[in-house]
Amino acid sequence: MSTLDRIAALESEATAAIAASASVDALAQTRLRYLGRKSELPLLLRAISQLPPEERAAVGAAANRTRQTLEALVSAREGDLASGAISAAEALDVTLPGSPPLPNGHLHLITQTRREIEDVFLGLGFQIAEGPEVELVEYNFDALNTDATHPSRARSDTFYIDDETVLRVHTSPVQVRAMIAQPPPLYVIAPGRVFRPDNDATHAPQFHQIEGLAVDEGVTLADLKGTLLAFARQIFGDQREVLLRPHFFPFTEPSVEVDVSCFNCQAGYLRDGSRCPLCKGSGWLEVLGAGMVDPNVFAYVAEHGYDPERVTGFAFGMGIERIAMLRHGVPDLRLYFDNDLRFLGQFGAR
Ligand code: DAH
Numbered sequence: 265m266s267t268l269d270r271i272a273a274l275e276s277e278a279t280a281a282i283a284a285s286a287s288v289d290a291l292a293q294t295r296l297r298y299l300g301r302k303s304e305l306p307l308l309l310r311a312i313s314q315l316p317p318e319e320r321a322a323v324g325a326a327a328n329r330t331r332q333t334l335e336a337l338v339s340a341r342e343g344d345l346a347s348g349a350i351s352a353a354e355a356l357d358v359t360l361p362g363s364p365p366l367p368n369g370h371l372h373l374i375t376q377t378r379r380e381i382e383d384v385f386l387g388l389g390f391q392i393a394e395g396p397e398v399e400l401v402e403y404n405f406d407a408l409n410t411d412a413t414h415p416s417r418a419r420s421d422t423f424y425i426d427d428e429t430v431l432r433v434h435t436s437p438v439q440v441r442a443m444i445a446q447p448p449p450l451y452v453i454a455p456g457r458v459f460r461p462d463n464d465a466t467h468a469p470q471f472h473q474i475e476g477l478a479v480d481e482g483v484t485l486a487d488l489k490g491t492l493l494a495f496a497r498q499i500f501g502d503q504r505e506v507l508l509r510p511h512f513f514p515f516t517e518p519s520v521e522v523d524v525s526c527f528n529c530q531a532g533y534l535r536d537g538s539r540c541p542l543c544k545g546s547g548w549l550e551v552l553g554a555g556m557v558d559p560n561v562f563a564y565v566a567e568h569g570y571d572p573e574r575v576t577g578f579a580f581g582m583g584i585e586r587i588a589m590l591r592h593g594v595p596d597l598r599l600y601f602d603n604d605l606r607f608l609g610q611f612g613a614r
Contacts, residue, residue, distance in 0.1 A: 267308060267315065267323050274298065274305055275330045282337045288345050295338050305331055373611040374472055374600055377588040378455050381474055384498045385453045388491060390476065393445075393452040395438035397459070401428050403437035408515040409560040423459050431459035434581060435475035436515060439557075440565060442477060447569030449480040450577075455584070465596045472584040477557070479570065479577035485518070485556055488578035492554065496524040499587065500549075503527075507548055516555025516579055523548035542590070549590055554580035 265273070278298035285291035297303060309327045312320050371379075382392060395403075405417055415421060416433060423431040438454035454475040463469055478487065489508060496504040504527065508520040525548060526532070529540030532547040539545040557579050559572035566572065585597050592611070594600070599607045 268326055271326045271330050278334050282341050291341055299334055370612045373588050374584055378584050384495050390451045390453045393438050393442040393454045395441045397432055397457055399430055399432035399437050401430055403440045404430050404432050407440040407564045408436050409558050410514040433460050434458050435473040436581060438475055439477045443565040443570055444568050448575045451478045468597050474582055476580040479575050481575055483576045483578055488554055492522055500524050501527045513553055513555055515558050515561050517558045519555035521550055522552045522554050524551050552580050552582035
């Protein structure tokens with residue numbers, strides 16, 4: 265190989281090595297190997313005197329050009345690596361805490377309460393079912409044995425989308441959907457948002473309920489009471505008792521309103537003898553509606569395996585806002601939806 269060819273070969277070899285140097289240190293090594301005092305290129309230059317005179321000028325010029333080219337490549341690469349190092353250090357690291365660090369948020373009290381109630385019923389073997397917020401009049405009212413003249417069907421008491429469609433006024437239509445979807449035995453709860461044209465300290469146009477439905481052979485009112493007692497004790501404290509008072513709901517027969525013994529007092533009175541402000545001296549807190557599933561509701565879904573002669577069931581429905589109001593002494597339902605952090609921040613991670 266002639267000296268000129270060797271210089272050309274060195275140049276392409278070194279060019280590749282410079283480009284492949286991935287760090288400032290590696291680049292320094294590469295430079296030493298191809299341009300250092302003891303590397304081949306300067307040695308070739310120094311040996312020029314031993315070449316025939318007519319070759320010397322060309323070899324000298326080629327070696328110098330190559331040296332300048334490689335030096336330029338090294339410093340360009342150096343610049344790239346240096347600026348790369350800086351921009352990596354300055355790159356946005358989204359895992360770093362903010363400056364100043366922002367506190368972590370937490371779940372809204374209603375979400376926390378919903379999850380706690382769900383956990384109670386999941387622990388009792390219930391599954392979670394869901395249904396749409398925009399619901400058929402048929403499922404919201406008719407299938408639930410609600411008479412055509414029932415006052416809650418009035419245009420002033422329910423948000424109608426059209427004649428067949430409403431914003432559901434309760435989570436009870438999920439009972440119907442769950443039964444259509446699955447034959448008995450059925451143990452479901454259905455949490456979700458519901459809507460009514462109300463707005464005051466204890467009523468909001470949208471709020472949350474949790475429905476419960478258990479259908480099996482031989483389910484009785486005693487099963488309902490035992491289930492609700494387990495719920496009451498896990499949510500309000502293990503000293504609680506439940507009281508079932510007769511009531512009316514279209515979709516249950518018999519129907520009850522369920523009270524839980526007040527956790528804030530002894531039988532209506534505080535230690536200092538004054539009347540308990542939470543239960544207003546009654547010793548009981550009303551927490552939900554419930555009852556035994558009306559046979560007419562089963563008749564509506566009989567073709568899906570719900571023979572009213574064979575199965576019985578209990579159902580219940582509660583307002584999540586109300587449960588949380590009672591537990592935490594929240595005086596006004598609208599606080600939940602105002603998004604004022606002075607209120608919401610009191611219910612941080614627990
Ligand atoms: N849907 C009723 C309401 O919104 C609550 C309710 C009462 C649900 C009795 C039930 C029940 O499942 O059995 O006021």
